[in-house]
Amino acid sequence: MIRVRKSGERHHANRGWLDSYFTFSFADYHDPDFMGFRALRVMNEDTIEPAEGFGPHAHRDMEIMTYVLEGALEHRDSTGEERVLGPNEIQTMSAGSGVVHSEYNASSAERVHLMQIWIEPAEEDLVPSYQQVEFDPERKRGRLLLLAGPETDDPAPQTVIRQDARLYVGQLADSRTIPAPIAAGRHAWVQVVRGAVTLNGQALAKGDGAAISGEPGLSITGAGADDAEFLLFDLA
Secondary structure, three states: OEEEEOHHHOEEEEOOOEEEEEOOOEOOEOOOOOOOEOOEEEEEEEEEOOOOEEEEEEEOOOEEEEEEEEOOEEEEEOOOOEEEEOOOEEEEEEOOOOEEEEEEEOOOOOOEEEEEEEEOOOOOOOOOEEEEEEOOHHHHEOOEEEEEEOOOOOOOOOEEOOOOEEEEEEEEOEOOEEEEEOOOOOEEEEEEEEOOEEEOOEEEOOOOEEEEEOOOEEEEEEOOOOOEEEEEEEEO
């Protein structure tokens, strides 16, 4: 079964300095039908104006991943990390027993456009950690690149999360297809972040997401003149 969450069905919140689309319930948006999917709890698409951002705020017991589509994001946290995140990088912060961080647009002239993802961890009160990895964009072209997953994964993920879940990214030219088998008893979520694809024959545009259960596999095909890019989550 594939259940599509269309881009226009997402909650839209515009604060002026921050333009956000929430796939699932978040902050003051609550929809009992969209509280998350399996361990996937948050899927936010944010655009932050130049030199603006989130001041210091606390998190705990959540695996927080950030994927920048355009621009640059400045990160600081209470573990001492001070980094700038750009496209073709994955940032993973395990909030664990508690961490305070801030996120600002690193540019005074350009917007930063990003996806922020939260996954519930398998255990609580773990030691906080931070990872940031840059990758060659050719590694996601026409294939799935594993951005985050459990430490026991083979091949090893780019970053490690404390949950039986895996995050992949793929980029597809028009009519090119990536097959993605789904193991028995597992589930998947696909989120289109650029362009358009077909997912097992169903059309998905930018911003669309899809919850997948009971399917033996996926066939994801680029659909349009511009390359498509998507995130794929393999979930228990």
